[in-house]
Amino acid sequence: MVTAKVWVLKKHFEGFPKTSDFELKKIELPNLKDGELLLESVFLSVDPYMRPYSQRDMKEGDIMIGTQVARIVESNNPAFTVGAFVVAKSGWRTHFISDGKDLQLLPSSWPESLPKSLALGTVGMPGLTAYFGLLEVCKMKLGDTVLVNAAAGAVGSVVGQLAKIGGCKVVGCAGSDYKVAYLKKIGFDEAFNYKTVVSLDEALRKASPDGYDCFFDNVGGEFASIAINHMKKYGRIAVCGAISQYNDSVPQKGPYVQVPMIFKELRMEGFIVTRWNNRWEEGLKALLKWVVEGKVKCHEQVTEGFENMPMAFIGMLKGENLGKAIVKV
Numbered sequence: 001m002v003t004a005k006v007w008v009l010k011k012h013f014e015g016f017p018k019t020s021d022f023e024l025k026k027i028e029l030p031n032l033k034d035g036e037l038l039l040e041s042v043f044l045s046v047d048p049y050m051r052p053y054s055q056r057d058m059k060e061g062d063i064m065i066g067t068q069v070a071r072i073v074e075s076n077n078p079a080f081t082v083g084a085f086v087v088a089k090s091g092w093r094t095h096f097i098s099d100g101k102d103l104q105l106l107p108s109s110w111p112e113s114l115p116k117s118l119a120l121g122t123v124g125m126p127g128l129t130a131y132f133g134l135l136e137v138c139k140m141k142l143g144d145t146v147l148v149n150a151a152a153g154a155v156g157s158v159v160g161q162l163a164k165i166g167g168c169k170v171v172g173c174a175g176s177d178y179k180v181a182y183l184k185k186i187g188f189d190e191a192f193n194y195k196t197v198v199s200l201d202e203a204l205r206k207a208s209p210d211g212y213d214c215f216f217d218n219v220g221g222e223f224a225s226i227a228i229n230h231m232k233k234y235g236r237i238a239v240c241g242a243i244s245q246y247n248d249s250v251p252q253k254g255p256y257v258q259v260p261m262i263f264k265e266l267r268m269e270g271f272i273v274t275r276w277n278n279r280w281e282e283g284l285k286a287l288l289k290w291v292v293e294g295k296v297k298c299h300e301q302v303t304e305g306f307e308n309m310p311m312a313f314i315g316m317l318k319g320e321n322l323g324k325a326i327v328k329v
């Protein structure tokens, strides 16, 4: 008999999540039936979407949603070998049972030396968000100037590097000087700390006096309202995330987008990465190749210990992570 530890949403978040909103529980797992597997989580992901999705899709007492890289420890399913690693969507659990239907094996070309945790970041859902958001929503093309916020995070850092591979000028902003230095190190042409600039408007103008063709928006709110005025005519805005609004108890008020959208004839499109579920293999193959070739650099903020999951999640929402926020069990 295996005992799994799980993190439960004890109380719906009100404003910024608190550690007391979570509860650690133990669950006895039953014996495996035919066709089933027992898995242990090795790395778990903490992501911004957990904040709005918990509000929309979860009730108090549910196990927190999320993905992990897990190792197969027992298998009654001939399609899965003990010792293999998979990406699963089994929530915040140390151990779980699966019938294999929802599991994704890591690509067979995954090099032994490459951390498997990257399957939750650059070579996983966040990397794919950057890939499809830039190619399909921003319609990025050679010579474009691309703006991205939350640029030193899991999605943003890949957006900037893919835009450089695509022959664009890239401007990024992040919430600390350390993050800004990292952006310059990984090839951003311009980067600034949005928390310390005297004027966001001036910082955006200085970074690209001619404006922006593409804006990959991870943040929303005030930043997006100012950035929209810096778009070039016919610019494209990919509305990927709105992390500056996820913890609001009272919705923020405008300025509103209509006037700049009309006069600059902009295209602004929200998206969710799962729209391209049927092309994940293509995206993962491309991302893995760039990582292996050293064309896309990865950084992870690894928190040790399953018991620290709530802390890692809250820390990521506060901006404590450089690159992808990961928990190592």
Ligand SMILES: NC(=O)C1=CN([C@@H]2O[C@H](COP(=O)(O)OP(=O)(O)OC[C@H]3O[C@@H](n4cnc5c(N)ncnc54)[C@H](OP(=O)(O)O)[C@@H]3O)[C@@H](O)[C@H]2O)C=CC1
Pocket (backbone or CB within 6 Å): 047, 048, 049, 125, 126, 129, 150, 151, 152, 153, 154, 155, 156, 173, 174, 175, 176, 179, 218, 219, 239, 240, 241, 242, 243, 244, 245, 271, 272, 273, 274, 316, 317, 318, 319, 320, 321, 323, 324, 325
């Ligand atoms: N549409 C889709 O399919 C997907 C959307 N997303 C969205 O992409 C965005 C980035 O996600 P991800 O890369 O995983 O997360 P990150 O790794 O970028 O971590 C979140 C970062 O957001 C920044 N941040 C937090 N609060 C604010 C704020 N009030 N204003 C500005 N920045 C803030 C912090 O960086 P800093 O120090 O720079 O402030 C923090 O490090 C999120 O909005 C997320 O919801 C993610 C995946 C899929």
Ligand SMILES: CCCCCCC/C=C/C=O
Pocket (backbone or CB within 6 Å): 048, 049, 067, 089, 125, 240, 241, 272, 273, 274
């Ligand atoms: C494999 C899990 C897919 C999660 C999709 C997350 C979409 C994110 C939206 C905003 O953050």
